[in-house]
Amino acid sequence: MNIDLNFIGIIIAAVMASSVPLILAATGELIVERSGVLNLGVEGMIIIGAISGFAFMMSTESIVIAIFGAMFAGIIISLIFGFLTQTLLTLHVPTGLALTIFGIGVSAMLGKNFVGLPGKEIPVFFENLDKITFIGPILFGHSIIFYFAFVFPFFVYYFLKKTKMGLIVRAVGDSHHVATDQGINVILVRYLCIMFGGAMSGLAGAYLSLVYTPQWIENMSSGRGWIALALVVFATWNPLKVLVGALLFGSISILQLHMQAAGVRIPVQFLSALPYLLTILVLVVISRDDRKIKLNTPNSLGKTFYKEN
């Protein structure tokens, strides 16, 4: 009986681990969208974070520098998007797509010399406690990014609901004209939110290349950025629901991996397609209720803001 419980604990830990990058990227993007900006470049920012984190780790052997380096790289590349959409007033959708294409290209370029290298050992917390039955593997023996991911949505929830800055972000996203009449610098707020989203996507990428599969593989984000974007809609722009959604996706990916390993008589490719099909299904179920989506979508989402002066 004990062994079973431990196994379940390990499975739950695996589900949580696979949902970490989704939580980080989706919660970051949620702030961006709450400020009225639709950045479709999440996939590109994640992959840039992944290669930067790995490169910093290999050259400095410092996890701190690797993590902050990845976040910094995410910020830099998000600033391209910010400059184009906020200062040069470009359309959000194609700009985000360009960011993804650009990010994938740049990451493959930067990663040329890192392909196939084994990653470095990452410090984990409470290593010895993970022998405790069931709760051991769930709660202990994880990296700092893991723990951060599971408290992060609560912070963002508090920030949006209870702080003045959070109110400003929501105001900017719901009506940039009213916000600007209140003396809020809409463009500045959006720049900051975009940078925040970039940092979080960068961190998600760092988790992939440093912790989840500690090596650099081209295109290793494999659509997680897009799933993160879907999660924001699924969560109806509520950070706590992002957590639920990410765990749901985590379970599906772990479930399909275990079904593959167990040799279930379903072709591997069909199992691998499950997370993507589930994304579509979930989006349909959530979006069917027209009013619910309209109530929760930031009103200015994806609209270009131009201030007459």
Place this chain on the structure above:
Amino acid sequence: MGSLIKIEKRNDISNSILLFSPVLAIILTLLSGAIIFYFLGFQPLEALKIFFIIPIADLYGFSELLLKATPLCIIAIGLSFCFKTNNWNIGAEGQLIFGGIVSGGVALLFYNQEGFFILPIIILTGALGGAIFALIPAILKTYFNTNEILTSLMLVYVAKLLLDYLVVGPWTNPEGFNFPETRMFSDSARMPLLFEGLRIHAGIFIALMLVALSWFIFFKTFLGFQMKVSGLSLKTARYAGYKGKKTILLVFIISGACAGLAGVGEITGPIGQLYREISPEYGFTAIIVTFLGRLNPIGIIFASLIVALTYLGAESAQIFLQVPKSIGQIFQGLILFFLLASDFLLYFKVKFLITQKKNEY
């Protein structure tokens, strides 16, 4: 003193800037390309020559340019219908693959037969396959209010995995030593080659026909007019009796069919069978082509040639400079960045306040 630069919204879009901004974007892309090559440790002009000129310096190179521009042009023509009406179909890659799967399946049925009727059936089923695959996000958008960007993109992954399943599983070549590929198609299932020794095939005529057809629809039919108005102002279009849902379904069918045709062109043209990677992300790159071509059929011809060059240039850079192929994607991203940025001049006037004041006094 406030900011020195004043930005003013233009009341009407200037036609000269409409043509000028793609040119500006290409010049800026070349400039930043030179900078990138410089930092990679190459002589910038030499590297740019290897990227942009060497690949098309001879007849074979030029024919390869046309070969790669063909699918880009076909997909972009379809996407222009979507983007004109603010439908963000970004899953053309999936529609291309699904069209390839359906038409490839038909081609495999006739693998040991010859006949003039085979190729037309393959072409039609390919278009049909792409259209059906594009209908999924369209129906989800119209009847379930679901965001088409995300659904169409997710379906790309599904199509890729389906193709992977078929070529390693049920459709794999029985005499193929377990390679992940199908049998070769029969000669009747292949696009006729235009010249001996070159890979360029009859698919280019499909592209040109679609260009002409879309030009006619955009500028000479009521449907084209409706699409233009609905893209500019949905309210106005509704007032004029525009049926939103029908148009959404229609533009998705058109763009899916086009992407499917591009898939047919690839598998019956240069490839001749099905395997895992029948498209080097033409479906995504075509989005750039559509914007660079200003959603205009003639513009798309030029844009597809320019963007096709980034594929050839990347191969050439890989061979002569030992730079990863992904440099092509960097250039593609840059073109789109600069194009969107140049559009700033399209919608806004930049005025320098200092000169203005001098004029006043």
